[in-house]
Amino acid sequence: AAAAKAPVKKNPKVANVSVQLEMKALWDEFNQLGTEMIVTKAGRRMFPTFQVKIFGMDPMADYMLLMDFVPVDDKRYRQGAFPSRRYAFHSSSWLVAGKADPATPGRVHYHPDSPAKGAQWMKQIVSFDKLKLTNNLLDDNGHIILNSMHRYQPRFHVVYVDPRKDSEKYAEENFKTFVFEETRFTAVTAYQNHRITQLKIASNPFAKGFRDCDPEDWPRNHRPGALPLMSAFARSRNPVSSPAHQNGTEKDAAESRRDFEREAGGTGLHQAEAAHQQLMSRVLSPALPGGPGGLVPLSGPGGGRPSPPHHELRLEPAAS
Numbered sequence: 001a002a003a004a005k006a007p008v009k010k011n012p013k014v015a016n017v018s019v020q021l022e023m024k025a026l027w028d029e030f031n032q033l034g035t036e037m038i039v040t041k042a043g044r045r046m047f048p049t050f051q052v053k054i055f056g057m058d059p060m061a062d063y064m065l066l067m068d069f070v071p072v073d074d075k076r077y078r079q080g081a082f083p084s085r086r087y088a089f090h091s092s093s094w095l096v097a098g099k100a101d102p103a104t105p106g107r108v109h110y111h112p113d114s115p116a117k118g119a120q121w122m123k124q125i126v127s128f129d130k131l132k133l134t135n136n137l138l139d140d141n142g143h144i145i146l147n148s149m150h151r152y153q154p155r156f157h158v159v160y161v162d163p164r165k166d167s168e169k170y171a172e173e174n175f176k177t178f179v180f181e182e183t184r185f186t187a188v189t190a191y192q193n194h195r196i197t198q199l200k201i202a203s204n205p206f207a208k209g210f211r212d213c214d215p216e217d218w219p220r221n222h223r224p225g226a227l228p229l230m231s232a233f234a235r236s237r238n239p240v241s242s243p244a245h246q247n248g249t250e251k252d253a254a255e256s257r258r259d260f261e262r263e264a265g266g267t268g269l270h271q272a273e274a275a276h277q278q279l280m281s282r283v284l285s286p287a288l289p290g291g292p293g294g295l296v297p298l299s300g301p302g303g304g305r306p307s308p309p310h311h312e313l314r315l316e317p318a319a320s
Contacts, residue, residue, distance in 0.1 A: 049128065076150055109130075
């Protein structure tokens with residue numbers, strides 16, 4: 001048997017970097033129920049939002065932050081005991097419905113502030129509130145493309161912008177990947193588990209109207225006035241990086257509110273308003289061909305964003 005490939009020694013600029021997942025208690029609660037994330041043709045934001053606190057960067061060095069999503073396995077799932085009723089929720093467990101659909105185009109999402117100095121990244125919570133998930137294989141907005149009824153693992157990558165002219169030689173040394181298993185989720189076009197719907201309504205800051213309308217519908221620990229996660233959620237969100245204050249505008253907050261209303265309205269718990277104004281998102285990543293396991297090159301022109309420093313850099317699916 002061939003000898004195992006020796007692990008690459010990381011550049012000290014990234015070797016000492018550590019990352020703390022924000023809102024971990026909320027992620028854990030969703031994970032225990034089996035987290036679901038809505039995917040739509042137009043693109044839908046994640047909730048909970050992926051947010052991290054970063055430590056150990058060189059304050060004066062430049063870094064790029066990005067995310068990608070890799071399949072957890074090679075299976076397609078369904079709920080309940082009736083294959084013909086694909087979206088009927090009959091139990092709290094997912095059932096394997098067959099082999100996974102063909103892989104979607106592999107994409108990466110660059111944080112819009114990339115590149116930036118380590119000091120900037122470390123001074124506040126980093127929020128990926130611009131990231132959207134879609135099931136549109138022809139999406140040209142740079143959203144992350146996923147297959148519905150498949151399970152995915154988000155991955156967070158820190159890339160050191162190496163100023164050396166021959167930096168491509170050191171590509172594998174200049175990035176570090178972080179995986180938080182509690183952020184795994186199943187992509188769906190409509191929530192399968194009503195408990196997920198209730199928890200999202202109970203903990204989403206844009207869901208006040210839904211919480212007030214039918215308090216007896218929510219689990220005891222998530223009724224209005226008894227939401228321990230809400231205060232923790234509010235404390236963990238940095239005003240600078242929250243959707244309501246990003247770039248000093250209210251547009252993202254309004255869009256998140258509309259997203260939530262469409263999401264909850266689709267469950268039958270509430271008839272949401274039919275207004276469907278969609279803000280055009282900044283193109284953050286190009287459509288890149290992805291191989292098995294979600295291999296994606298961190299390169300490519302277009303989108304009006306800076307190209308990453310290493311055109312040869314590839315992220316291995318097993319990186320952790």
